[in-house]
Amino acid sequence: MSLLEVEGLEAGYGPVTVVRDLAFSVDEGQVVTILGANGAGKTTTLRALSGVARASGRIDFGGTPLLGRAPEWIVRQGIAHVPEGRGNFATLTVEENLRLGAYVRKDGGRTRQDIKRCYGYFPRLEERSTQAAGSLSGGEQQMLAIARGLMLRPRLMLLDEPSHGLSPLITREVFKILREIVEEGTTLLIVEQNANLVLEFADHAYVLETGQLVLDGSAEEIGSDEGVRRSYLGMV
Amino acid sequence: MERFIQLVIDGIAIGSIYGALALALVLIFRSTGIVNFAQGEMAMFSTFVAWALVQAGLPLGLALLAALAASFGGGMLIERVIIRPVEGEDPLTILIVTLGLFILVNSGAGWIWGFNNRGFPRALPGGSTTVAGVRLSYESLGIVAVLLVVVGLLWLLFEKTKLGLAMRAAAANPASSRLVGISVGRTLAIGWGLAALLGALAGVLVAPQLFLDVNFMGGVLVYSFAAATLGGFDSPKGAVIGGWIIGVAETLAGDYIGFIGSDLTILVPLAIIFGVLLVRPNGLFGSPEVVRA
Amino acid sequence: MSLFTVERGSTRQTQLRLAGLTVLAVVAVAIPFLFGPYRVSQFTLVLIYAIAVLGLNLLVGYSGQISLGHGAFFCLGAYTGAILLDRTSIPHLLTVPAAGLVCFAAGLALGLPALRLRGLYLALVTLAIAIATPVLIKRFDGLTGGSQGISIQQPKPPASLGLADDQFLYFLSLVVAVPLFWFASGIVRRNVGRALIAMRDDETAARTMGVNLATFKTRAFGLSAAYAGVAGSLFTFANGFVAPESFTLTVSFAFLAAIVVGGLATVAGALFGALFIVFVPVWSSDVDEALSGVIYGATLIACMYVFRGGIMGLLRSAWGRIAEVQGTTTGRSDDEVGEEVAVAGDVRRTGAGARGMRS
Numbered sequence A: 001m002s003l004l005e006v007e008g009l010e011a012g013y014g015p016v017t018v019v020r021d022l023a024f025s026v027d028e029g030q031v032v033t034i035l036g037a038n039g040a041g042k043t044t045t046l047r048a049l050s051g052v053a054r055a056s057g058r059i060d061f062g063g064t065p066l067l068g069r070a071p072e073w074i075v076r077q078g079i080a081h082v083p084e085g086r087g088n089f090a091t092l093t094v095e096e097n098l099r100l101g102a103y104v105r106k107d108g109g110r111t112r113q114d115i116k117r118c119y120g121y122f123p124r125l126e127e128r129s130t131q132a133a134g135s136l137s138g139g140e141q142q143m144l145a146i147a148r149g150l151m152l153r154p155r156l157m158l159l160d161e162p163s164h165g166l167s168p169l170i171t172r173e174v175f176k177i178l179r180e181i182v183e184e185g186t187t188l189l190i191v192e193q194n195a196n197l198v199l200e201f202a203d204h205a206y207v208l209e210t211g212q213l214v215l216d217g218s219a220e221e222i223g224s225d226e227g228v229r230r231s232y233l234g235m236v
Numbered sequence B: 001m002e003r004f005i006q007l008v009i010d011g012i013a014i015g016s017i018y019g020a021l022a023l024a025l026v027l028i029f030r031s032t033g034i035v036n037f038a039q040g041e042m043a044m045f046s047t048f049v050a051w052a053l054v055q056a057g058l059p060l061g062l063a064l065l066a067a068l069a070a071s072f073g074g075g076m077l078i079e080r081v082i083i084r085p086v087e088g089e090d091p092l093t094i095l096i097v098t099l100g101l102f103i104l105v106n107s108g109a110g111w112i113w114g115f116n117n118r119g120f121p122r123a124l125p126g127g128s129t130t131v132a133g134v135r136l137s138y139e140s141l142g143i144v145a146v147l148l149v150v151v152g153l154l155w156l157l158f159e160k161t162k163l164g165l166a167m168r169a170a171a172a173n174p175a176s177s178r179l180v181g182i183s184v185g186r187t188l189a190i191g192w193g194l195a196a197l198l199g200a201l202a203g204v205l206v207a208p209q210l211f212l213d214v215n216f217m218g219g220v221l222v223y224s225f226a227a228a229t230l231g232g233f234d235s236p237k238g239a240v241i242g243g244w245i246i247g248v249a250e251t252l253a254g255d256y257i258g259f260i261g262s263d264l265t266i267l268v269p270l271a272i273i274f275g276v277l278l279v280r281p282n283g284l285f286g287s288p289e290v291v292r293a
Numbered sequence C: 001m002s003l004f005t006v007e008r009g010s011t012r013q014t015q016l017r018l019a020g021l022t023v024l025a026v027v028a029v030a031i032p033f034l035f036g037p038y039r040v041s042q043f044t045l046v047l048i049y050a051i052a053v054l055g056l057n058l059l060v061g062y063s064g065q066i067s068l069g070h071g072a073f074f075c076l077g078a079y080t081g082a083i084l085l086d087r088t089s090i091p092h093l094l095t096v097p098a099a100g101l102v103c104f105a106a107g108l109a110l111g112l113p114a115l116r117l118r119g120l121y122l123a124l125v126t127l128a129i130a131i132a133t134p135v136l137i138k139r140f141d142g143l144t145g146g147s148q149g150i151s152i153q154q155p156k157p158p159a160s161l162g163l164a165d166d167q168f169l170y171f172l173s174l175v176v177a178v179p180l181f182w183f184a185s186g187i188v189r190r191n192v193g194r195a196l197i198a199m200r201d202d203e204t205a206a207r208t209m210g211v212n213l214a215t216f217k218t219r220a221f222g223l224s225a226a227y228a229g230v231a232g233s234l235f236t237f238a239n240g241f242v243a244p245e246s247f248t249l250t251v252s253f254a255f256l257a258a259i260v261v262g263g264l265a266t267v268a269g270a271l272f273g274a275l276f277i278v279f280v281p282v283w284s285s286d287v288d289e290a291l292s293g294v295i296y297g298a299t300l301i302a303c304m305y306v307f308r309g310g311i312m313g314l315l316r317s318a319w320g321r322i323a324e325v326q327g328t329t330t331g332r333s334d335d336e337v338g339e340e341v342a343v344a345g346d347v348r349r350t351g352a353g354a355r356g357m358r359s
Helices: A042-050 A071-076 A094-101 A108-121 A123-127 A138-150 A168-183 A195-201 A219-224 A226-231 B002-032 B039-055 B060-086 B091-113 B138-160 B162-172 B174-179 B184-210 B216-231 B236-256 B267-279 C011-034 C037-063 C070-087 C092-114 C119-139 C165-189 C191-201 C203-208 C213-239 C249-262 C269-287 C292-306 C310-322 C334-350
Strands: A004-013 A016-026 A031-036 A054-061 A079-082 A156-160 A187-192 A204-209 A212-218 B128-131 B134-137 C004-007 C323-326
Touching (some): A031 A042, A042 A071, A042 A079, A071 B174, A094 A138, A108 A138, A138 A168, A168 A187, A187 A195, A195 A219, A219 A226, B002 B162, B002 B184, B002 B216, B060 B091, B162 B174, B174 B184, C011 C165, C037 C070, C037 C213, C070 C119, C070 C213, C119 C249
Antiparallel strands (some): A204 A212, B128 B134
16 A cells, blocks of 8 residues: 555645646655646645645545645644745744744654754754744755755655756755655655656656646656657757 | 933833733734734723723732733634634725724723723832932833733743744744644634733723723824834834833923923824834834745 | 626627616615705715715725825815815805815825835824824814814805705715716726726736836825815815814724725725715614614624625626626636635735735
8 A cells, every 4th residue: 555645636726626637646665756847736736635725536645534634634644745935934043944844743852853863964054043044045945945844754745846946956965865865764755847857866757737647657767758858858 | 300210211111001012913913914903992891801800899910810811812712703704815804804893892892881981990009219319100110010021921932932933933934834733723813812911911001090991092002003113013022112112202202392292192103103104114123024935 | 597698898788887877876866855854964974975985995996005094185175175165255166176186285295105105004104194183183273273173154055946955965965976986987997997906916017017106106195185185075065064073083994994895996886885884883873872883893894704895796796697797708727827826825824914914
C-alpha cells in the first residue's frame, strides 16, 4: 500500500473546478514529481491534499482518508506543505519561523535539536536566525520554507515550485539538500515547472495538462518522452 | 515648574487610559486589519457590568475581576458570532458591522441600565503624596502602574509563549498559519478577547473621574484613535507611547493655551491625527507597508 | 430558469428601463398627495439624504476613497445656505447652487492632500474632520450662531401652485434630486465611470491605461462634496434652522451605512440607502421605544450578512432570475479564473480583508 493514494480527485475553488479525475500514488521514501505548465492545476492538487482547496474523490494517507478534513488536522497527520511563494512569516524571525514549523509537535526538547539540525542543512539560516524572514534573499527564503516544513518531522512533504525565482546554482543547492532529506526517510511530492532538475532527482513523474493527468511513468521514461522533452525540457 | 510636572504626570496617567484602549484597537487591527469602532462601547458595557455587580453587593475587587473576565469572554463571543461571518469581506462591510455593533451595544446598555449618569467607585486609593514640591495623586500613579504591568504581561505573552507566537503568526500570515496547524479562528477570538479586556480595564480605571453613562467612552475612543494613529496603527509600543503623548498634550494644552479652554480640548487629538497623517501616516512606530515573503 | 431573456443594449432593455423609471416617477409625484405632512416631510428627508448619499457613493464606491466625514460637507452646505439667507438678501433657490459650489471647492481642497492617503489613513482624517465639525461650529459662533444655530425663513410655495408647505418642500427637493441623479448615472455609465472603477480595483492597471488618477480622484472628492452641499442647503430649507447638534458623527456614519446597505457603486442604491436610514430608526422605535437603537444596530449588521452588494445587489440577483441579460461572457479559461478565485479566496479566508484599510 502506498503512503499516499489519490483517486478520482476533483478540486477547485468555489464554483470553478481546476483539476478533474486525478489519480496518482506516492510510495514511502519516494520522490514523486508532478509536472505541468502554468494553470495546469499543480498548485490546486497540492492544496487539495493539504486541505485548503475544495476537493472530492478519494485521498488516503497511510490508510487514513484526508478528504474534508481541516488543514490544521491534516498537518497533524505528518504532511508538511511548502507553498508556492514560500509562505514565510515575513515579520517574524528566522528562528521563530522554524519554531512555528514544529507548532503541532508535543516534544519541546527535540524541537531545539531539530532547529540545530536545520541549521546544519542550511548554515545561512543560522547566520540570520534573528533577522526578520522578509529580509532574506529569495534563495534563503526558499530554504527557510523547506526547513520550516522539515521542523514538522513530516512523513510527507509537499513542495510547490521550490525552484521558482531561484538561480540554477541555488536550485541545485536546494535539491542537494532535498536529496539528503529523502535519504533520512521523508517522502517528497514536488510540483514543478522546471522539469530538468527535478527529473534527475525524482523516482516517478506525472504530467498534468489543464487539470488532467496525461502522462505517468518513471522519471526516466518521462524524461525521454518526446512531447515532454519539447514542452517542458526546452529541447527539440 | 511644579505645576508643569504635575500636568505631565496627570497627562501620562490619562494617557495610559488612552494607551490601553489604543492597544486594544491595535491588537485587533494587527491581527485582522479591522478597525473596531465599537471598542469603546464594549469597554463601556463591561464597566457597567462591574458597576452592576457592585450594586448587587459584590466587593469591588471581585466585581472588577468578574467584569474583566466577562469582557474577555464577551470579546471572544463577539468575534465568533458577529465578526467571523464577515471576516473576509471588504473593509467597508466590516466597518458597517462595527458601526452597527457600536449602536447596538450603546443602546443595549441604555436599555438595560438607563441613560442617566452615575458615579463609579474608585479602585485605586484617593489622596496624594508630595515629592519635591510636586503633588502626585495615588490614582495617577496607580493607573500608570497598572498599565505598565499589563503591557509587561502582554509582552511576555507575545514574545515568550507559544500562544503568543501563534497569535503573531496568524496576524503575519494566516494562510501559512493554517499550514503549520494553527487554528486561526481560535487565535483571532483570543485576540478579540484580549482587546475587550484591555478596553474594560481602561473603562473601569477612567470611570471614577468621568462618571459612568452610556456615552462616557466616546471621547476616550477619539483620543485613543489619535494615540493609535500617532503611534502607528500596527504598533503596540506606539499605542502606549502615543497614548502618553496625547495625554500630556491634552493636559498641557488645556491649561496653557487660552483658545482651547477645556471644552474644546477634543481639538487637540484631532489636530494631532491630522498632522500625523499629513506628515507621516504610519505614525511613529508603524510599519510603512506589509511585506510578503 | 429565467422567465425571459433580454439582449444587453437592445431596445427591449431600454423599454424596460423606461417603464421602470416611469413607475418610479409616478410614485414619486404621488407621494405628497397620499400622505399627511409628517410622513411627507420624512420622504423629503429621504430625497435630501439620497442626494448626499449619492455623492458619497461616487467617492467611495466609484473612486475607492473612503470618507467617514461626509457629514462635514453636508454641514458646510447647510450652514452656507443658512448664513447666506440670514446675512444677505439672496433668493432661496440660489443658495442651493451656492452651497454646491462652496462645497465643491472645499472638496477639491481636501481631495488634493487626500491623494497621499490610503484606506485607513484617509478614513481617520475624515473621521477627525467629522468630529471636529460641530465643535468648530460652536467655537466660531460669531459666524455660525454657535450652539443656538441660525433660523431662516423656509421657502414658501407660490400661491399659483396650490401646494401646502410640506408638499412644496418635497417637490423642491425632488426637482433638485432628479437632475443630480441623472447626471450621476451619466457620469457612471460613460467611460469615466469605468475608469473610476478600474482605479478603485487596480491602480497600476488604470495608470497604464492613461487614466489620470490624480485628477479623477480630486474631482470625485469635489463632486461628492458638492452633492452633500446641495443636500445640506435643502436640509436647511426643510428644517427652517441649522444647529450643531444636527451634524454630529452620527450623520456621517448614517451616510456610510446608507451606501453600503443601498449598494456600493450603484446610483439607485442611494435611494434605498436613504430610505433605510430614515425609516428603519422610525420603525424600530415603533417596535419598542427603548430598544430602538438595539434593533437598528442589529438590522444594520444583519444587512451586512445577508445583502452582499446591498439592496441593489439583492434586486439585481432577483432580477437575474426573472430575466437573463445576454452578452456578459468573459471568455477566460477555468484555470485562470480558478487561480484568481484562489488568490481572492486566500485573501478572504485570511481575514486580512481586501485592499483598502490595510494598504
